Amino acid sequence: MCRRDSSGYNVNVFEGKQEQMLKVCEHIQETGFIPKELVQNEVTWFYGNLGIDDMYFMLESVDTIASHIIALYGSKILAFTKSDHTLDVNLVRETDENAVYIHTSRPGVSQTIEYQPEKSIDEKYLDISNKEQAFRLETYRSSGTVSSSFDAQLRCYFVAKCDFVQPMPSPEEESNIRLVSDKIFLSKATENTLEVYQKVINNVLSRTGPVIEVFNIEGSREKRLVIGYRQRSTQHFFSAMSDLYHYYDLYSSRKYVEQFSNGVTIMCLYLNPLANSRSPPIEHSIYQVMKEASLIYCLPTTPLQSFFQTKVLSVQESIYGYVCWIFCQHFLNRLGNEYSTLAGIMDANNSTHLEVLTKLKKRLRSDTFTREYVLDII
Structure with a gap:
């Protein structure tokens, strides 16, 4: 059932952004890797025109941001020398406590190259999350392009270790979202999101399997898909969901994965239709995504996954082929x-x-x- 929904999270605003930008300019000029006359333009584009969420600038140091700008500049030079109009950017910083991933991303297209950030996030952070140690995720698509010469967009992933209000909730407390939530999540979530997630948590705790809800975003065709499930009840689910909505020519503007100390995980996806898509309208395809999300939850990946990612097979066809494979092995x-x-x-x-x-x-x-x-x- 579709319901109306307002903005789910408060917008990230970094008050020290302008001051940080000046420090980044100075740092890049000191390195000498970018001509001085181009430094201001590259930094200004990165901070303003590229449209990266302020979450990135809040988390990263001046040194790291400067390194990323230099790496992006180098990627553009490399693409130019190869007479290639495609830009490939993969920036990664991983620690035991948090991680940042930035890579070029085409809307509605699953990555089938050897390095796939979302699979890495699944394996290293989301799949291992439990009541004792959990990681939340925020990911945003840049609203602008990397430069006036390249139309590539960037997708940024921010992973952080959870700091729960009540790490060990009692049976009476485990259904109270304000006690089992991560502190950063509570500071960002709107009252609407807290209300939606509270209902999802209640349903997850009272049943087996995923809880799936979809909401309309007022004033746009964008849909908000919310999926709740128990921690460690599935594997590679986050990356598999991307493959699923890409199959229907949908792309996400932002995604969140929230963990709770009562053993519940909630994934929130903001989905939009691709321009000039031949797939059914999002008003119809979103229901198919809802139905098949349950199937993906049970069997996120198969040896036929590449055929699904490239839209050669549907999710039903790829899973049917997998079942046939297992059947043949046994009988x-x-x-x-x-x-x-x-x-x-x-x-x-x-x-x-x-x-x-x-x-x-x-x-x-x-x-x-x-x-x-x-x-x-x-």
Whole structure:
């Protein structure tokens, strides 16, 4: 069911942004990697025209921001020398407490290259989150392009270790969102979001499986998809959800993953339709995303994932192929009638005969219909 929804989070505002920008300019000039006459323009574009959320400038030091601007400048030079109109930026800073990822991102397209930031975030932070140690995530798409010469946008991911109001809530406290939440989340969330998440938490605690809600954003076609589930009840779910909505030509402007000390995780996605899309309107496709989110929750990744990411197969088709693969492994008779006949002739009390049969069985199963061979056929 779609409901109306106002802005879910307070806008990040960094009061010291202008002062920080001047320090970044000075630092870059000292390094000498960017010509002095271009430093002001590059820094101004990075701070203003690029449209990076203020969360980035609040978290990062002057040295780190300067390094990122230099790296972005270098990427543009490299793309120019290769006569390539595509820009590839991958900036990563990871620690045990937090992480920042910045990379070029095309709206509505899943990354199929070797390095995929969202899968890394899943593996290192989200999948391992529990009541004792959890990580929240904020991610934003830049509103502007990296420069006037390249139309590439950046996506920024901010991961932070949770600091719960009540790390060990009692049974009476675990349903109170103001007690089980991360302190940063409480400072950013609007009353509307707290109300929505409270209902989702109550439903998650009282049932098995994910709780999925969708809301209309007033004044736009954007949809807000909210999914609640128990921590460690699924794997790679965050990255798999991106593949799912990309299949329907949708892209996200911002995404959040919130953890709670009662063992609940809530994912919030703000989805928009791609321009000139051939897929059904978002008003219809959002319901399909809701339905298939439950399927993705149960089986986030399969060996056929690349076909799903590139839109060769739908999520149902890729999972059906995976089920067929598993079925074949379990029920395909790889030994044959001849083996059964031979086993009947051999003396079951003879250790030499048993050893030969065991080796023969192992060889037949490993060298005939292997897992890889069956997968190739499928």
